[in-house]
Amino acid sequence: MFIATKNPSSTQTSRESDWEVGVRRTTQEGRLLALGPAPVATGSRAADINAWVRRKTEGWLDLQNGNLLFGAEFSLMFLSLSLLTVMAAVVFTLEVGINLGRWDWGLPLFVLVGNLLISLPWGLYMHFLGNKAVKETPPVRLNRQRREVAMPRWTEGKDFKLPLWNDTVAGFTYIGVLFTIGWALTPFMNEYSSTEYRNSLVLEGLVLLGIELLVIGTYLFIALRLKKKHDPKLVYEIYPWDKLVAYIETKQNIGPSLMATHTVLTLAIPKPDDPESALAAASINVGHETSGLAQWECIRRFMEEGPEACPDPKEDETLAHYKAKCRQARKDLSLLPWLGKKVGDWFFQRYLAHIITERRIKTLALKSLPKELDTWSAPLPKEQWAKPSEELQILNLQLTRAYERGLRFTGMGPVSQWQAQYDEKKQQKRGRGRYQARVDF
Known part of the structure; x- marks a missing residue:
């Protein structure tokens, strides 16, 4: 779904008269520094502090946060743990066999099956949880040719609970499936007088397991399809870039024995009927107000000056960057540190993690976006590009000159007051110049 938000009316603008660039507000949780509407220059260096810039083209810029690489490494860690435990069981069996002359492969088989039933499901769960997180955090897209912002939001879904299903039922179901699998495999670990009797036990276990999986799979397939119809839907709100609300908020969270300070940069579209509330918003932790200004300047310069003025997306999560980093490490590190790095790379399966992360960035994150967003993002002929207002x-030209003379955005105050003082000083200079000219005449 694609929704174009109408511009706020004049009455709403008057209610926002105390909110403009440079204004500082004190809230219950901390303080705010307004950066927009009216995306004026701040004089800060443009920098992508926390890798918020995910994709960049000539016409649009995607902002999407989240450490996707860490999530992939964490899920693949279960694969490494499974391999290590199976290898340990094999080594133990070999040692016992060499010392006692008796070979019993029951332990490695038991460990392998245990990993397939426990470690593998948890690893897959974490993997699909990462995929879900990518889909549920769609990017904010800024179109410099249209001078518009596409901000994602989720519509309110209807409450829907799976019938006869909760965490307790899920736990008992999982244990029941494990018990049935154990029943089917137990005959292989015991000696029976009749092979036919053992095979019959295995067959009974497999039939029971098949029935359980069929019932559970059918139930979950139907239930999840019903749940999906009630889930919130992703929509994009289109809003003019020149009217986008942006601010840096510094919060102080006070706990029993600790006080922590958090600084976030927020982009928001105000509600038409309530400008103090956001219809859609996106935030990123920037750590400090100076870093927030650098992040905002990165976004602003892309929209005002072009893609060459904005830093490129960081390539830390790409496979090519990982390979280059490994080659450089081989040159810089001695043998033992390099081997330690390779062990860590193997344990977290970083090669495979980079492949998964690159797929999530280039394919999965864009797959769930509405098709209308692609149409809106299509390049326009240059004569159709929207242009900034002359004001x-x-x-921006006046502010840039003032920054060169030592003005700081953080100490400027409301931009309207600064501009009024600037115009007043300019008129005074003109008046003194005319008076001097008359005296000389």
């Missing part, structure tokens, strides 16, 4: 261009 904004003049203001």
Whole structure:
């Protein structure tokens, strides 16, 4: 679904008269520094502090946060743990066989089956949880040719609970399936007088397991399809770039024995009927107000000056960057540190993790986006590009010159007051110049 948000009316604008660039507000949780609407220059260096820039083209920029690489490494760690435990069981069996002359492969088989039933499901669960997180955090897209912002939000879904299903039932179901699998495999670990009797036990266990999986699979398939119809739907709100609300908020969270300070940069579209509330918003932790200004300047310069003025997306999560990093490490490190690094790379399966992360960034994250977003993002002929207002261009030029003379955005105050003082000083200079000219005449 694709929704274009109408511009706020004049009455709503008057209610926002105390909110403008440079304004500082004190809230119950901390303080705010307004950066928009009216995306004026801040004089800060453009920098992508926390890798918020995910994709960049000539026409649009995607902002999407989240440490996707860490999530992939964490899920693949279960694979390494499974391999290590199976290898340990094999080594133990070989040692016992060499010392006692008796070979019993029951332990490695038991460990292998245990990993397939426990470690593998948990690893897959973490993997699909990471995929779900990518789908549920769609990017914010800024289109510099249209001078518009596409902000994602989720519609309110209807409450829907799976019938006869909760965490307790899920736990008992999982244990029941494990018990049935154990029943089917137990005959292989015991000696029976008749092979036919053993095979009959195995067959009974497999039939029971098949019935359980069929019933559970059918139930979950139907139930999840019903749940999906009631889930929130992703929609994109289209809003003018020049009216986008942006601010840096510094919060102080006070606990029993600790006080922590968090600083976030927020982009928001205000509700048409309530400008103090956000219809859609996106935030990123920037750590400090100076870093927030650098992150905002990165976004602003892309929209105002072009893609060459904005840093490129970081390649830390790409496979090519990982390979280059490994080659450089081989040159820089001695043998033992390099071997230690390779052990760590293997344990977290970093090669495979980079492949999964790159797929999530290039394919999975874009797959769930509405098709209308692609149409909106299509390049326009240059004569159809939206242009900034003349007032904004003049203001940015004045601010840029003032920054060169030592003005700091953080100490500027409301931009309207600064501009009024600037115009007043300019008129005074003109007046003194005319008076001096008359005296000389």
